[in-house]
Amino acid sequence: MSDPTAASSGPALDQGAETRLDDSRKQDKPRSLGSDAWRELRRKPAFTISLAIILLVVLIALFPGLFSHVDPNAADINHARQGPSGQAWFGYDVQGSDMFSRVIYGARASLLVGVLSTIGTVVIGALVGIIAGYYGRWADSVLSRFADIFAGLPFVLGAIVILMTFNAPGSNPGEVRIITQVVLSIAVLSWPVAMRIMRAATLVAKQQDYVKAARGLGAGPMRIIFRHLMPNTVAPVMVYATIALGANIGAEATLAYLGIGLHAPVVSWGVMISDARDYFTVAPHMVLFPAAFVSVTVLAFVMLGDAVRDALDPKSR
Amino acid sequence: MSETILEVRDLVKHFPVQVGVLFKRTIGHVKAVDGVSFDLRKGETLGVVGESGCGKSTLAQVLMRLEKATSGTVKFEGRDIFGLKGQELRRLRRDIQIVLQDPYTSLNPRMTVGDLVGEPFEIHTEVAPKGDRQRKVQELLEVVGLNPEHINRYPHQFSGGQRQRIGIARALALRPKVIICDEPVSALDVSVQAQVMNLLDELQTEFDLSYVFIAHDLSVVRHLSDRVAVMYLGKVVELGTDEQIYEHPTHPYTQALLSAVPVPDPELRGRREVIRLTGDVPSPVNPPSGCRFRTRCWKAQDICATEEPPLTERLGHLSACHFAEEHPHVAVV
Numbered sequence: 245m246s247d248p249t250a251a252s253s254g255p256a257l258d259q260g261a262e263t264r265l266d267d268s269r270k271q272d273k274p275r276s277l278g279s280d281a282w283r284e285l286r287r288k289p290a291f292t293i294s295l296a297i298i299l300l301v302v303l304i305a306l307f308p309g310l311f312s313h314v315d316p317n318a319a320d321i322n323h324a325r326q327g328p329s330g331q332a333w334f335g336y337d338v339q340g341s342d343m344f345s346r347v348i349y350g351a352r353a354s355l356l357v358g359v360l361s362t363i364g365t366v367v368i369g370a371l372v373g374i375i376a377g378y379y380g381r382w383a384d385s386v387l388s389r390f391a392d393i394f395a396g397l398p399f400v401l402g403a404i405v406i407l408m409t410f411n412a413p414g415s416n417p418g419e420v421r422i423i424t425q426v427v428l429s430i431a432v433l434s435w436p437v438a439m440r441i442m443r444a445a446t447l448v449a450k451q452q453d454y455v456k457a458a459r460g461l462g463a464g465p466m467r468i469i470f471r472h473l474m475p476n477t478v479a480p481v482m483v484y485a486t487i488a489l490g491a492n493i494g495a496e497a498t499l500a501y502l503g504i505g506l507h508a509p510v511v512s513w514g515v516m517i518s519d520a521r522d523y524f525t526v527a528p529h530m531v532l533f534p535a536a537f538v539s540v541t542v543l544a545f546v547m548l549g550d551a552v553r554d555a556l557d558p559k560s561r
Numbered sequence: 562m563s564e565t566i567l568e569v570r571d572l573v574k575h576f577p578v579q580v581g582v583l584f585k586r587t588i589g590h591v592k593a594v595d596g597v598s599f600d601l602r603k604g605e606t607l608g609v610v611g612e613s614g615c616g617k618s619t620l621a622q623v624l625m626r627l628e629k630a631t632s633g634t635v636k637f638e639g640r641d642i643f644g645l646k647g648q649e650l651r652r653l654r655r656d657i658q659i660v661l662q663d664p665y666t667s668l669n670p671r672m673t674v675g676d677l678v679g680e681p682f683e684i685h686t687e688v689a690p691k692g693d694r695q696r697k698v699q700e701l702l703e704v705v706g707l708n709p710e711h712i713n714r715y716p717h718q719f720s721g722g723q724r725q726r727i728g729i730a731r732a733l734a735l736r737p738k739v740i741i742c743d744e745p746v747s748a749l750d751v752s753v754q755a756q757v758m759n760l761l762d763e764l765q766t767e768f769d770l771s772y773v774f775i776a777h778d779l780s781v782v783r784h785l786s787d788r789v790a791v792m793y794l795g796k797v798v799e800l801g802t803d804e805q806i807y808e809h810p811t812h813p814y815t816q817a818l819l820s821a822v823p824v825p826d827p828e829l830r831g832r833r834e835v836i837r838l839t840g841d842v843p844s845p846v847n848p849p850s851g852c853r854f855r856t857r858c859w860k861a862q863d864i865c866a867t868e869e870p871p872l873t874e875r876l877g878h879l880s881a882c883h884f885a886e887e888h889p890h891v892a893v894v
Contacts, residue, residue: 274673274675274676274679274695274712274713275673275675275713276672276673276676277671277672277673277676280673280713452666452667452669453661453662453663453666453667454666454667454668454669456622456627456659456661456667457659457661457667457668457728457731458669458680459627460625460627460654460658460659461654461658461680461681461684461685461731461735462650462651462654462655462684462685463680463684467684471672471680472669475669475671475672476669476670476671556671557671558670558671558715558717559670559715559717
């Protein structure tokens with residue numbers, strides 16, 4: 245294809261080039277990046293496996309009753325810290341609650357916090373970043389300085405301030421309310437990172453000639469942002485998102501440990517890990533099982549993000 | 562003489578040089594284009610030559626209205642393009658299109674060829690009904706010499722010359738009257754340059770196009786142009802038909818440029834006087850007073866520093882030199 249003489253006539257390109265395309269029969273049907281990416285994804289085992297894991301975790305989160313009939317908060321102190329057995333596959337925690345049941349019932353809160361706060365972080369960050377990068381000038385100055393305010397707050401301190409303001413000490417907010425608050429405080433405190441990544445990628449992409457050509461054709465800002473800039477800037481943010489997902493599930497655990505995040509009767513993997521910290525040497529299973537679920541879930545999202553990013557880059561095919 | 566389609570008068574584009582993080586202070590202006598006037602006639606090709614940084618590309622951006630002019634007017638078919646808004650501006654986009662220099666960055670790497678060439682129809686939906694677009698795109702690909710079956714390929718699957726053809730197909734899509742070619746062949750191999758230039762030539766006849774053809778390669782410009790404008794530091798220093806410019810240049814800068822063109826025939830090499838200019842192009846932030854070329858000109862006198870030579874008829878065509886005369890030793894390219 246790099247042979248310059250081939251450029252002289254169209255039909256001369258056919259030989260050789262045609263064989264490279266496995267779908268030459270379907271050529272008459274126009275495709276777009278989206279459909280090409282989907283076709284590419286379906287063939288990738290990494291995508292299928294990670295999607296299967298994520299679907300399973302989502303299913304557990306939605307219908308924990310299908311997987312465990314034991315009440316996660318029922319505690320029998322006689323079983324405290326007992327290891328895995330036929331009766332309780334993952335053993336018992338310090339209160340004598342069934343660990344398997346707790347891990348199953350903990351999926352919902354963990355997944356909600358992890359996924360929602362990541363989506364929040366990326367959506368706010370990406371939008372603000374692309375606007376700052378594309379419009380530049382004073383919009384960029386204002387938005388960047390605004391982001392700096394949030395970036396300057398240490399995460400734990402910021403979260404304590406936010407959560408303590410909304411929930412006076414001693415109050416007992418409901419499950420939905422506390423999850424929403426935790427999600428929002430994580431998103432609000434971590435979006436500047438996504439914003440800076442997006443802004444930098446946009447600054448690079450908007451200098452490209454194809455943006456100039458699109459403007460010359462009369463494309464409006466919306467078309468340029470969503471059709472030309474987004475597909476070319478989303479990759480680095482996606483990498484960040486997959487890393488942030490794991491970090492956010494961990495952040496939820498940190499807040500739970502400090503007593504300002506989720507707490508009993510809400511069960512989450514983060515709560516379980518922080519509960520087990522002091523007993524790690526005597527009862528390692530108490531950390532091992534929830535930690536394994538966190539790791540596998542995060543790994544599945546990382547693999548998914550990686551596969552999607554590759555599929556969206558035509559050059560990697 | 563055919564009618565004028567694009568009329569450019571005293572076009573000025575200054576870029577402010579700013580310092581400061583939060584409160585920006587303007588400390589000067591880059592005078593990229595500083596008073597350029599010319600007419601583009603229907604069906605003609607106007608070549609614009611000059612070395613890097615002389616304002617050629619900025620001129621293209623301003624003509625495309627990608628940048629607002631600082632002052633001056635550009636009239637397309639008698640209407641000032643800077644006064645257009647909304648629907649009228651959209652209409653103008655259909656009439657003036659651009660082919661950009663770098664075929665590697667001018668095509669969005671994440672769009673298929675079909676999407677790239679079809680985008681003009683998506684923006685200007687009134688041009689082609691939806692069901693018709695694919696056929697139109699394939700016709701365009703055929704017109705520029707690409708295989709119409711390749712609509713589902715991505716730009717990286719093509720060579721530089723083929724990519725430039727895709728760019729040309731995109732520019733042609735809306736059937737414009739004027740195409741501004743911003744160094745369309747500079748990034749290509751010499752063998753491919755000829756193919757793309759011949760294509761542009763054929764398209765001009767087929768679609769009755771007028772070109773503003775910007776390049777730094779004098780032989781490329783001569784091949785295509787009916788008239789040539791030579792630019793130096795944001796100003797046109799000489800303007801005339803290609804014969805007038807190439808065979809009877811009167812401005813010392815044009816003469817120096819022409820004398821620097823490599824001679825393909827080794828037998829003739831070295832027989833011609835090469836005018837070697839000394840020094841660099843002055844900064845466009847602070848250009849010299851009077852004639853901008855005087856700092857490097859071997860003819861410079863006191864008057865050159867005090868009085869700016871206007872671009873007027875001297876020795877048969879437009880030239881901006883107080884001492885315009887033909888140079889005996891500058892050979893024909």
